[in-house]
Amino acid sequence: MDLRSDTLTQPTPAMRAAMAAAPVGDDGYGEDPTVNELEARFAALAGKEAALFVPSGVMGNQIAIRVLTQPGDVVLVGRHQHVVGFEMGAAARNAGVQFATVDDQMGEWALDEVREALAAEYDHQPPVAAVFVENTHMFAGGHPVEVSAVVALANEIGDRPLHLDGARLFNAAIATGASVAQLSARATTVTVCLSKGLCAPVGSLLAGPGPMMERARVERKRLGGAMRQAGVLAAAGLVALDTMVERLAEDHARARRLAECFAVAFPDSNYDPARCRTNVVSFDHPRAREVVAQLSTWGVLGQTVAPRRLRYVTHAGVDDADVEYVADVLTRFSLS
Numbered sequence: 001m002d003l004r005s006d007t008l009t010q011p012t013p014a015m016r017a018a019m020a021a022a023p024v025g026d027d028g029y030g031e032d033p034t035v036n037e038l039e040a041r042f043a044a045l046a047g048k049e050a051a052l053f054v055p056s057g058v059m060g061n062q063i064a065i066r067v068l069t070q071p072g073d074v075v076l077v078g079r080h081q082h083v084v085g086f087e088m089g090a091a092a093r094n095a096g097v098q099f100a101t102v103d104d105q106m107g108e109w110a111l112d113e114v115r116e117a118l119a120a121e122y123d124h125q126p127p128v129a130a131v132f133v134e135n136t137h138m139f140a141g142g143h144p145v146e147v148s149a150v151v152a153l154a155n156e157i158g159d160r161p162l163h164l165d166g167a168r169l170f171n172a173a174i175a176t177g178a179s180v181a182q183l184s185a186r187a188t189t190v191t192v193c194l195s196k197g198l199c200a201p202v203g204s205l206l207a208g209p210g211p212m213m214e215r216a217r218v219e220r221k222r223l224g225g226a227m228r229q230a231g232v233l234a235a236a237g238l239v240a241l242d243t244m245v246e247r248l249a250e251d252h253a254r255a256r257r258l259a260e261c262f263a264v265a266f267p268d269s270n271y272d273p274a275r276c277r278t279n280v281v282s283f284d285h286p287r288a289r290e291v292v293a294q295l296s297t298w299g300v301l302g303q304t305v306a307p308r309r310l311r312y313v314t315h316a317g318v319d320d321a322d323v324e325y326v327a328d329v330l331t332r333f334s335l336s
Helices: 013-021 033-046 057-068 090-095 111-123 146-155 171-175 179-182 212-220 233-245 248-263 290-296 320-332
Strands: 048-052 075-077 098-102 128-134 160-168 187-194 204-208 280-284 305-308 309-313
Touching: 013 233, 033 048, 033 187, 033 204, 033 233, 048 057, 048 212, 048 233, 057 090, 057 128, 057 160, 057 187, 057 204, 057 212, 075 111, 090 187, 098 111, 111 128, 111 146, 128 146, 146 160, 146 179, 160 171, 160 179, 171 179, 171 248, 171 305, 204 212, 248 280, 248 309, 248 320, 290 305, 290 309
Parallel strands: 075 098, 075 128, 128 160, 160 187
Antiparallel strands: 048 204, 187 204, 280 309, 305 309
């Protein structure tokens, strides 16, 4: 049972057929019709003027930083966000920015900390140039951030640009009942990943204002992300948007079942399974790495995302029988 990540998903037969039949052109010249269709489709879904197809979510985030900031700027982020801890220090390397972090342990921000960070410029500290928020919040167990929370944050930061790292944004939409456009409405730019729960083999999208996306296209080339006959990849993304969004609810239900089993198996972790609203089971345990290692000997694969925090992720490659196998293992499992 490989629950390490939803990046393990495989393209569906419909995706493979679409990839084989996709009309293509040179995307470096903006001439790939399938890429253009995918970009237009996501821009419309997100309520933005334009979008850009990129190889990965990390590149999407890094391009957003480059078009929203200048070297030396401060970006306000949650300290457990992907852009801070899981992109190998790319923001400092690629854009020369620094992070000011606020507590986001539970997936949302304390607005008093936001106010304090913004006010620091009056004390001879660099002003905050942009704000980044993540939805769903992976480290917090795939926590879906409600529209009201995004609106409250946007109201606090005023006219500063807001980037929404929406790697699992469609999961958030399914969990909250809000549309992608509603979740993205207050964001200047937004990314989404096609190769996690949506099962496409490669690719993410960055959306935002038209002129900004033209600048983003330049930054994509600078980072080595300009592609040529990329329609063979974009075709799978179109199928993903058409066929794989609603089924994310199945992943959420299976993750909730696993969360309940983990909560019983590890009562000392004080894990509340009700916090599992999407497809990520994540909680702290003093021997997290040992738990992951020993469960792997039973064929249950997961990983740690911090020394004391473990994570198990459901996806299209996991069915009900797999979940029940894990549930059975957990009833018999104990740390040696």
